[in-house]
Amino acid sequence: MRGPDAIERSHRKLFLALQKELRYLESAKASSIRAYERAFKRSLPARSTTTTKAALVSRAKGAEVILVGDFHPFRQSQKGFLRLLKEVRGRSARPSAIALECIQQEFQTHVDYYLQGLITAEELREETAFEDNWPFPWENYRELLEYAKAEKIPVVPLNIPGRGAPGELKARDEAAAQRIAEVAAESPKLQIFTLYGELHLAAPHLPASLRSRIKKRVLIVHQNETQLYWSAPRLKNGDRPEVLRLREDEYCVLNAVPWMKLRAFLDWAEGSQEDDWDDSSDINGPVAHFAALLAEALLLEAPALDRIETRGPDELEEGGVFARSDRPLFAHARKYHRVSYLPAAQAVVVPTLSTNALTEAAALHLWARHNGGAQSQLGARLILQFMAGFLGSKLLNPKRKCNEEADMEAYLARLPREKRALDAKGRIFQRALGILKPLLHGKRSTAAPLDGGREIEALRLAGFVLGNRLSVSLRRSKSAARITQELFTSTVADPKVAAKLLNRIGAEIRAQSVAPSGKESGF
Structure with missing residues (x-):
């Protein structure tokens, strides 16, 4: 078993492999986006200090506008925004609003209709021409809208038409800043939580446009910035911290390892978001890659995936004929949407194709090399199986959490x-x-x-x-x-x-x- 440095080398290998796959896509970026990206990277400080979730939440409580970076195809970005929003609202009596880049300003009325219960979420999706105006997954943002509706929180669309036009990035910053300033002027007590593309959060971009219009305190919260992750100071246990303080009103949350962010972008760019996978053979590649890296970190021989089947969501829905001893495990995996190993069938079932599920499946492939074909049993053996699955996944994604x-x-x-x-x-x-x-x-x-x-x-x-x-x-x-x-x-x-x-x-x-x-x- 290798130490923390060797495990992190596995993370870097994953990151570099994905980065290599993305080079062609990166070369196709518009020059304006590349310039925006360079400005963003220059705006990040060379040094950061470790801080705590409590310190960030306390700082956020005192801000009037909180700008949170969004890496659009990475669901963890939207979930992180929602968690921060809930944390601050749970500790503050101030009214709040949610401002979103993913919807255009012209659809404010439709958003209000949805929040009032006059139209459904799917009708809102259709009325706002969501996919035409925003090429990233609707489901990533639907949860935010549902939370806003349930909690009676106003939602403010920020985007404008003209994607791809000359100067449109700056124009979008200006339009978003103007809209936020208008809302702040109309409702001075509101705390405005804003989810906006990460490159726009460079100091000279949206923050500068906003600060030129309002005197209110603006807090910037980046999420999972790669260069900040690799340069972050280590904790005593060898982990990277979860929260970094960059400047007085600028922080970064690190709740995912960098390779997961790239994996999400690659899946989106290739049109292989979780809902689009339709064949178990599609998932053998990433599972094999994860299994090889995990085996290297554990000083084990990489497993041959052809010895054990990997069954994806479609096969799980269709069911199948299983040995009597495997049926309880299969029924559990199907009902609770859990990754599991069926010993008699010598198959790993993967009911959801999230990265955590795929890394867990890879760990079970490793574990099953010595436990294939045995009778399914409750008790200690099954606890060991689930333990191996989670531990392997956690080694590849040290930010993964479970119910403790x-x-x-x-x-x-x-x-x-x-x-x-x-x-x-x-x-x-x-x-x-x-x-x-x-x-x-x-x-x-x-x-x-x-x-x-x-x-x-x-x-x-x-x-x-x-x-x-x-x-x-x-x-x-x-x-x-x-x-x-x-x-x-x-x-x-x-x-x-x-x-x-x-x-x-x-x-x-x-x-x-x-x-x-x-x-x-x-x-």
């Missing part, structure tokens, strides 16, 4: 005690916490097994938490590295062998006393 103990406990704490027995998610969380109790705390579990798919989901949650904890231990302990190799190379068809390995992993994690942050704590 604290997340599950917080969810249960919010439930009235009398409803816990009736809440399906709560019961699964209780069971998962019970499974983890002896492994993470050396205490006896009193949680009774659930039935069918709910038990498998609880085992998956427990496996993910253990994989998350082991990923942190890897940066601290050589013994954790050795036991990680055992996880991927041991045959655990025998329940006693599986239980013994699982208990040893639990002891290793307890010795390191690690409790990583969960989903609720980050961006």
